Amino acid sequence: MNNIKIAVVGLGTVGSNVVKSIESLNKSNKVNQKIQFEIIGISAKSKSKKRIIDINKYKWFDDPIDLFNFNFDVLIELIGTEKGISYNLIKKALNQNINVITANKALLAKYGNELFTIAKNNEVKLLFEAAVAGGIPIINLLKNSIFLNRINHISGILNGTTNFILSQMEKNNCTFDESLKLASEKGYAEQDPTNDIEGIDSAYKITLLSSLCYGIEINHNFSNYSGINNFDIEDIKYAKKLGYKIKLISESMLIDDQIYIDTSPKLINENHSLARVEGVLNAINIKTDHLKSLFIEGEGAGGKATSSSIIADLYELITSKKDSKLDSSLSNLKNIKSYDKNSLKRAYYFRILVKDQPGVLSKVTSILTSKNISIQTILQLNEEKINDKVPIILKTYETFEKNIQETINIISNENFIENKIVTLTIHN
Numbered sequence: 128m129n130n131i132k133i134a135v136v137g138l139g140t141v142g143s144n145v146v147k148s149i150e151s152l153n154k155s156n157k158v159n160q161k162i163q164f165e166i167i168g169i170s171a172k173s174k175s176k177k178r179i180i181d182i183n184k185y186k187w188f189d190d191p192i193d194l195f196n197f198n199f200d201v202l203i204e205l206i207g208t209e210k211g212i213s214y215n216l217i218k219k220a221l222n223q224n225i226n227v228i229t230a231n232k233a234l235l236a237k238y239g240n241e242l243f244t245i246a247k248n249n250e251v252k253l254l255f256e257a258a259v260a261g262g263i264p265i266i267n268l269l270k271n272s273i274f275l276n277r278i279n280h281i282s283g284i285l286n287g288t289t290n291f292i293l294s295q296m297e298k299n300n301c302t303f304d305e306s307l308k309l310a311s312e313k314g315y316a317e318q319d320p321t322n323d324i325e326g327i328d329s330a331y332k333i334t335l336l337s338s339l340c341y342g343i344e345i346n347h348n349f350s351n352y353s354g355i356n357n358f359d360i361e362d363i364k365y366a367k368k369l370g371y372k373i374k375l376i377s378e379s380m381l382i383d384d385q386i387y388i389d390t391s392p393k394l395i396n397e398n399h400s401l402a403r404v405e406g407v408l409n410a411i412n413i414k415t416d417h418l419k420s421l422f423i424e425g426e427g428a429g430g431k432a433t434s435s436s437i438i439a440d441l442y443e444l445i446t447s448k449k450d451s452k453l454d455s456s457l458s459n460l461k462n463i464k465s466y467d468k469n470s471l472k473r474a475y476y477f478r479i480l481v482k483d484q485p486g487v488l489s490k491v492t493s494i495l496t497s498k499n500i501s502i503q504t505i506l507q508l509n510e511e512k513i514n515d516k517v518p519i520i521l522k523t524y525e526t527f528e529k530n531i532q533e534t535i536n537i538i539s540n541e542n543f544i545e546n547k548i549v550t551l552t553i554h555n
């Protein structure tokens with residue numbers, strides 16, 4: 128490929144930045160002068176929307192399917208629908224031996240196995256650096272630099288919006304709703320932030336990372352998740368008293384040849400590298416048989432940062448050979464089972480609002496003892512007492528989730544309980 132013909136579909140913040148980046152590639156002395164990038168056509172929902180690029184320089188397609196009446200080498204898909212038009216365009220391109228670059232994590236998490244198989248059979252590439260953690264080159268790092276390491280554990284903050292919200296709640300004492308509103312005003316949150324705040328966006332991303340880390344088929348059903356919607360500022364405050372922060376952490380590991388994948392808000396020691404990741408940044412921590420701890424942090428969203436990953440994929444396209452690393456990293460994938468999360472031992476944080484009366488504390492501790500749960504720290508926060516109701520904060524040693532659920536069921540039925548019991552896992 129010397130003259131690389133590109134079609135760009137989807138011209139939101141990311142798409143417009145990608146066109147701008149491609150324009151500057153042709154002037155870069157770092158690209159072999161024999162190679163020219165040519166945008167043969169663009170398409171988006173609205174032609175009249177204000178953009179940072181002059182769309183009149185390019186051939187416009189109201190219907191992106193019409194692009195296939197022309198020859199091109201690469202489809203850059205930035206529409207981002209979970210199925211529908213994004214799926215149709217990507218599949219059509221791969222079936223016509225056209226390479227695809229996409230940022231569409233939802234689509235790959237759900238239909239990745241099928242689409243990567245088509246790409247492999249047709250000897251074209253389906254590249255997705257921009258789908259996980261925006262501008263952080265995590266895909267390239269996993270499939271090239273440390274591909275032959277045995278990965279023991281991967282964890283990360285993979286969603287900028289929720290990290291901004293949690294940081295805002297912690298630093299400025301804002302409620303969840305106030306912080307979400309600010310995230311929208313600053314343009315960090317998507318128009319519909321449901322996928323972000325419910326943990327779905329992060330769950331898609333850790334599904335994709337897990338496939339690369341462990342050489343397993345993409346199976347989004349294995350990705351457990353819960354989000355931070357309506358998260359209570361109290362827990363951030365109390366976690367701080369125990370020396371922890373609360374972050375939406377995605378993680379995955381192989382246990383007994385089965386895969387455990389989880390995204391949930393967790394307490395994390397304030398000295399852990401992930402705990403120090405603030406605002407809209409993303410970060411990833413990887414532990415391998417060769418590397419005790421590899422940590423990478425950067426912009427996880429935004430037009431310019433995400434565009435950096437798209438042009439990294441373009442670079443991979445022009446530099447890689449057909450039978451390249453990507454083909455080996457996304458073929459021969461193992462079909463394995465999901466690890467039963469009830470078998471996993473973790474330490475937990477509890478917040479219980481109780482009537483301040485004699486015998487309550489001993490009742491709580493005896494219920495925990497009856498479920499074989501050992502308490503590491505217990506705090507009764509008298510300074511937070513309102514109308515004879517006082518919060519009790521507990522940190523347990525590692526125990527099974529099943530024991531925690533049973534404990535919640537028993538304590539919830541006690542008449543000294545004044546509110547819903549909050550439990551969160553503690554990241555280790």
Ligand code: HSE
Nearest residue numbers: 285286287288427428
């Ligand atoms: N909305 C995501 C975030 C970026 O806030 O990190 C795209 O996945």
